[in-house]
Amino acid sequence: MFDVRFVGAIGCLVIAGIALILLMRERTWARDKYRKELKMTILQPDFIASLRKELEKDVQTHVKAAIAPLTKEVGEVVADAKKQTLANLDESLKENRAALREATEEQVAVIKNLVAGDAGSLQQSMVTLQKDIEDLQQEHQAVLADYRTKVLARVKTLVDEQAADLLADYLQSSLQGLELGDQQEFILARLDANKDALFKELGND
Amino acid sequence: MTRSAITIPVSIATLEQLKHLLTELDIALSSKRTKRSLSADLQAALQENGIDSLTAQTTAQLRSAVSDLIAQLPVVKVVTAQPLENAQQASIQKWFTSNIARRVILSFKTDSSLLAGVILQTPENRYDFSLQAGLSTGRALLAKRVAA
Numbered sequence: 001m002f003d004v005r006f007v008g009a010i011g012c013l014v015i016a017g018i019a020l021i022l023l024m025r026e027r028t029w030a031r032d033k034y035r036k037e038l039k040m041t042i043l044q045p046d047f048i049a050s051l052r053k054e055l056e057k058d059v060q061t062h063v064k065a066a067i068a069p070l071t072k073e074v075g076e077v078v079a080d081a082k083k084q085t086l087a088n089l090d091e092s093l094k095e096n097r098a099a100l101r102e103a104t105e106e107q108v109a110v111i112k113n114l115v116a117g118d119a120g121s122l123q124q125s126m127v128t129l130q131k132d133i134e135d136l137q138q139e140h141q142a143v144l145a146d147y148r149t150k151v152l153a154r155v156k157t158l159v160d161e162q163a164a165d166l167l168a169d170y171l172q173s174s175l176q177g178l179e180l181g182d183q184q185e186f187i188l189a190r191l192d193a194n195k196d197a198l199f200k201e202l203g204n205d
Numbered sequence: 206m207t208r209s210a211i212t213i214p215v216s217i218a219t220l221e222q223l224k225h226l227l228t229e230l231d232i233a234l235s236s237k238r239t240k241r242s243l244s245a246d247l248q249a250a251l252q253e254n255g256i257d258s259l260t261a262q263t264t265a266q267l268r269s270a271v272s273d274l275i276a277q278l279p280v281v282k283v284v285t286a287q288p289l290e291n292a293q294q295a296s297i298q299k300w301f302t303s304n305i306a307r308r309v310i311l312s313f314k315t316d317s318s319l320l321a322g323v324i325l326q327t328p329e330n331r332y333d334f335s336l337q338a339g340l341s342t343g344r345a346l347l348a349k350r351v352a353a
Binding site for chain 1: 279281283285287289292293296297300301304305306307309321322323325327328329330332334
């Protein structure tokens with residue numbers, strides 16, 4: 001009869017042996033798989049690329065997930081700033097528009113006043129100038145008429161008292177030549193009158 | 206006959222006569238002409254110098270004498286409004302012959318703008334006795350009196 005302890009020891013040895021065998025097989029399998037992956041890593045670039053792509057994809061996913069809240073927060077800040085800026089601009093434009101309108105209305109009023117004043121002054125000046133011109137023309141005409149009257153009176157006096165004799169003398173002496181019968185006498189008389197001068201010039205060789 | 210012996214008659218006293226004589230002598234040099242066809246002035250010149258017929262030599266001598274006369278003697282222009290008759294021109298020539306010792310050449314011209322009177326133009330002076338000048342003088346004198 002077999003001793004129960006002996007059987008138990010045998011059984012433990014068997015189980016231990018089986019476990020040892022399994023561990024050894026597992027070790028061999030792990031070593032082979034490692035070698036296989038190492039071999040694929042070294043010898044297959046496509047595999048490396050796929051791994052890298054997958055890694056980048058994972059990184060991108062993580063980054064995207066990480067910055068999503070930040071992006072959202074920044075967008076909200078920008079939207080608030082834009083809204084605030086537009087509100088400020090609207091308010092500034094309203095104020096400036098009102099100030100500009102007020103200034104323009106004042107300027108227009110000033111210009112209207114100036115134009116009205118200048119037009120009145122210009123019209124007054126034109127009237128004065130026109131009156132001065134008319135007065136000057138009347139004075140000029142009066143002076144001219146007076147001068148003409150005086151000149152005509154003086155001419156008449158001179159003609160009557162002095163110039164008449166002079167005119168008669170030279171007309172009489174000149175008109176002698178008009179009559180052909182007297183032309184010869186006229187020329188000979190002038191030659192005789194200038195005989196000395198002619199002789200002085202022509203008589204000497 | 207020498208050149209110095211050639212004289213031009215005193216009756217040929219006007220510039221127009223002398224120039225006509227020159228033209229006639231030039232024609233005579235180029236073609237022979239009979240004595241009958243010669244002008245009275247040229248015939249008088251021939252007669253004064255005792256030349257019976259025009260030869261090339263006598264023609265040249267006459268021409269030279271006329272040219273010398275024109276170049277040497279003073280020319281007196283007598284400008285009238287209307288042309289003077291020959292008798293009137295002759296009386297004026299006679300006056301110069303009688304009163305001026307030296308022989309002068311007269312040139313009678315007409316200028317209707319003178320209206321009347323005469324202008325005597327000597328080489329150095331101008332004697333204006335025309336009605337035009339009288340009117341101008343009277344007009345200027347009248348203006349001067351009026352302005353005084």
